[in-house]
Amino acid sequence: MRTEFRGRNVLITGGLGFIGSNLARRLVNMGARVTLLDGLIPHSGGNLFNIHGIERRVRVNISDVRNMHAVRWLVRDQDYLFNLAGHTSHIDSVDDPYTDLEINCRAQLSILEACRWHNPKVKVVFASTRQIYGKPESLPVGENHLLRPVDANGINKMAGEWYHVLYNNVFGVTACALRLTNTYGPRMRVKDARQTFLGFWIRRLIEGRPFEVWGGQQLRDFTYIDDAVDALLLAATEDSASGKVFNLGGDRAWSLKEVADLLVDINGGGKYRIGSFPRQRKRIDIGDYYADYGKINSELGWKPRVRLHTGLKKTLDYYRKHLKQYV
């Protein structure tokens, strides 16, 4: 893996966001020539501070994946494409399903068409989501679980994922997808609870303000960013991943109340209160979820290595230093 990316051309869509920028850091340290395509979309996690320290070692192209002309140009000559640009807010997809459709579905098709006609040799890894399962019928959730998304975001991400599999199987563009669960760590969006509750809890804790936990008993799993980056790199380099989808997961299932208690404990203090789900959120809540990541473990050798306690500590440390860049 260390030498695999040396001198290789890598394009990351959504590269100024949380996951993309952490991936970019790892890749430049491995000697890759990295281009970041990002539209710095309002309300996303896109933030120029995310590449602080590596800004001279990456090429940044501020453009939109909906612009098929820009995408067509940028995919040329790339060896790898990490396709992470996405409309991530479930609640925004309720209010504005069309933007979600344009980014998570139509633009994904344009990206794959650009690969098909202008660079069919590129290897593509797509960031899919556990949201496409909807409300689980059984736990832990494996890749063969029924797909029954509860919101437009889930439907559009599902279509985006399947286009990748289709282009792999029919048009020979090597592609695979990782179904990410709650991913957390330095550079995640903490401004509000639009993308993830955890980031917002972290912001409130650091500001010395109480945060609100909805319900509290729901189970979730969490992947630390370094583990997610490991999985993306593995998926890109292992030929056996082509055309497949893999769940990522975390060290174990946690209730939200347990996570809140852990955060307060690591922070050395802080307060939260248990509230009820806002009605709009309740309608699209998926209840309990945690993944079975046995497939990626047995086929690619990936497993989460960072325990939640360690990951949250690193995340809190980061935001204690840099919160003002993110709010």
Ligand SMILES: NC(=O)c1ccc[n+]([C@@H]2O[C@H](COP(=O)([O-])OP(=O)(O)OC[C@H]3O[C@@H](n4cnc5c(N)ncnc54)[C@H](O)[C@@H]3O)[C@@H](O)[C@H]2O)c1
């Ligand atoms: N973070 C998670 O917990 C999680 C969970 C499941 C799936 N994912 C998926 O992983 C990917 C990355 O997520 P993230 O957490 O880094 O989010 P993020 O919001 O931090 O990053 C996404 C980036 O994509 C960019 N972007 C969005 N629309 C764009 C467009 N039309 N053109 C160009 N750039 C655009 C944004 O500006 C942002 O920088 C997304 O596709 C998301 O659906 C993330």
